[in-house]
Amino acid sequence: MNAHIVLLPGDGIGPEVIAAATQVLARVAKAFNHELSFSTQLIGGAALRAGLPPLPDETLAAVKSAHAVLLGAVGDPAFDDRPPAERPEAALLALRREMGVYANLRPARTWPGLEGSGPLRRSVLAGTDLIVVRELLGGLYYGQPRGIDESGFSAINTMRYSRPEIVRVARVAFELALERKNRVVSVDKANVLEVSRLWRTVVTEVAGDYPTVKLTHEFVDTAAMKLALAPASFDVVLTENMFGDILSDEAGAVCGSLGLLPSASLGPGPGLFEPVHGSAPDLAGRDLANPIGAIASAAMMLSDGLGLRAEGAAIISAIERVLRTGLRTADIAGADETAVGTSMFAEAVAMGTG
């Protein structure tokens, strides 16, 4: 296969983890005889620093003609006092909207050897293997009206969902459940929010097309609690944009480190693949970041974006093998373990891939 990948390293640790993931991709492409070509574009704070808007036209044009997009992170404290629309993060929201990627898949699982690296007892974490399906183009992130009034006295954001927006993301969750453990938990706040009541109604209707999948509903506060108390009880978690943002960070922390979580954002066109972690400015440029989230995102890009399932699986197996040898980055190293840097870890995974 020939595929062109646009790399958007972005801010903070983004460039380091994207370099790590690209190294692994190049290796697996060679091993499986694929031609992957890469081009790199600016986004977020990196674009702002170059005197460009956070999502430059050139970046958007490149993304639209790519087969897939691999993004590092956006977010830069230098722009913290800017209004939301002029911050690096605005680029990510605009990019998601422009790409039409409405379904954000965030798998969270236990990795071999890391069962004890999180805050939970091994017995509680054991067997955790869930996926958050987060609606990515609606709700509070995009709803109008929004803004702070002129006097600075009050502000408004709008949570709005329409039926088709709920149907399409629900279908993604149910289809995934068919390949997994046939369970979907839909998370909402239907005891308070009308939007959630519509969400619940529509998800229940969609479930009618999937008689073998067991659908349950959970309020978001209860879901957050259960995620900490019994993470292994979840299979597919389907939820709206903001709840999904919050629950996926929690799922990452529960599994040992936010640095471990990959994501795939899918829509009708090319997919957007990015680790769930942010730009972590305190770690940037120090070879300290955990590249697993980015490398596993590259694996999702192959599997879910380009249909190269065996190739994606080869990357995941390589990560597992490296973890079994005891190699650890600082975030997942135990008190008695020495940590290696981002680049050394990535090198080991690349070697193990082909």
Ligand code: IPM
């Ligand atoms: C994420 C991030 C983004 C989000 C930010 C950077 C806009 O937290 O991908 O989870 O809230 O979606």
Ligand code: MN
């Ligand atoms: Mn987030």
